[in-house]
Amino acid sequence: MAYLIDTNIILRIAQPHHPMCAESLNALATLRQQKENCYLTHQNLVEFWRSATRPIEKNGLGMSLIAAEAELQKLENIFAILPDIPEIYQHWKQIVIEYGVMGVNVHDARLVAVMLAHGITHILTFNISDFKRYGNKITPVYPNTLLI
Incomplete structure (x- = not known):
């Protein structure tokens, strides 16, 4: 089985003192111990950069x-990065029309499209509700449910 790692997970592991850092690291360690493949997308890295460089007073990390x-270099060294392939757009378009996706939610829909284009069924995320509507296509997994 393969997992896409959501941006909120990689943001937490970049913050060693954040309460969710240990939970994120433990979940990733469990996946690696179970020999699961863990992936990021270029979109994850762009979203990471956006939040990492945003000022703290604007809910960023202030890096x-x-x-x-x-x-960013650490993430690129740790995780395999899924390539952007033409099929992603077709999946994305189908998803936003089928589910009536609007506004900021188009970004999560694109992550789902990447998953479908690459045959990935699971996403590790703290934001289960963001992906719940796509439950017939993918499986969102909360980090603490993986701990052995």
């Missing part, structure tokens, strides 16, 4: 460009 680049 400098140098710190954000170092974290």
Whole structure:
């Protein structure tokens, strides 16, 4: 089985003192111990950069460009990055029309489209509700449900 790792997970592991950091790291360790493949998308990395470099007072991590680049490099070294392939757009278009996706929710729909295009069925996320509507296509998994 393969897992897409949601952006909220990689944001937590970049914050060692965040209460959800340990839970994220433990879930990833469990997946690796179970020999599950864990993937990111280019979109995850773009979203990470957006939140990492946003000021703390605007709900970001407040990282400098140098710190954000170092974290980005770590993520690129740790995770396999799924390529953007033409099929993603067709899946995305079908999803947004079928589910009536509007506004900011188009980003989660695109992650689902990447999963479908690459045959990935599970996403590790703290935001189960963001992916619940796609339950007939993918399976959202909360990190603490993986702990052995």
